[in-house]
Ligand SMILES: Nc1ncnc2c1ncn2[C@@H]1O[C@H](COP(=O)(O)OP(=O)(O)OP(=O)(O)O)[C@@H](O)[C@H]1O
């Protein structure tokens with residue numbers, strides 16, 4: 001399948017000034033108070049991500065990767081600066097509208113999966129679609145169940161639908177988490193060290209799902225990783241050090257990722 005058309009892509013580079021950017025950070029800062037001290041965790045991040053782009057954020061532990069991903073995904077509020085999704089200032093939205101936007105447009109995958117232990121794989125995948133009022137959710141439950149089942153089939157877990165997370169391997173749990181992140185068909189998938197807890201084989205399975213998504217439906221993917229090989233497969237690698245972007249480079253290509261999927 002050919003790669004979807006892009007408004008920018010790797011060649012457009014970073015910086016907050018690219019008006020074609022689908023997701024942009026403009027002068028984003030994040031500070032924490034520690035008694036008398038102020039910890040400056042993000043020090044003015046400008047980043048411009050195009051629709052359909054795969055961006056890897058790399059850098060040493062403590063550089064601010066997770067903090068940045070959370071802010072890009074409307075999960076945490078920056079101390080200063082803006083995040084723009086399709087030119088809408090995410091943190092200017094009232095809390096409810098921002099929560100809705102996040103639920104509908106952003107999917108998250110975390111290193112530790114964060115599945116609900118008391119629910120089955122299928123129920124976990126359905127959760128993002130069930131946050132509506134009870135009545136509406138109930139009316140949609142049939143369709144939700146079918147979609148969740150199809151997503152679990154896509155990630156190779158049709159046979160595990162009724163398993164609870166504790167009875168799944170780490171790689172299987174992460175595949176459930178990816179299916180959950182995709183439940184509402186989000187425009188952007190944000191993955192914080194999605195393979196960080198997995199061995200090579202399970203990690204490769206997870207990555208092949210992510211690459212297939214990007215290749216097949218042009219899913220925008222932003223991931224933080226310590227895995228150099230994985231980072232170099234992204235369209236663009238953004239280097240974060242001590243809360244600042246200190247470098248950017250072109251990474252791999254769709255065909256290199258395709259090769260990865262096929263090996
Ligand atoms: N709630 C908090 N309160 C105070 N400091 C915090 C808080 N959350 C994160 N930090 C600090 O912010 C810095 C960046 O943390 P972050 O988790 O974003 O780093 P990271 O690049 O994701 O690291 P890793 O590779 O280890 O996951 C760290 O120094 C961390 O201690």
Ligand SMILES: [Mg+2]
Nearest residue numbers: 065066067192
């Ligand atoms: Mg982190």
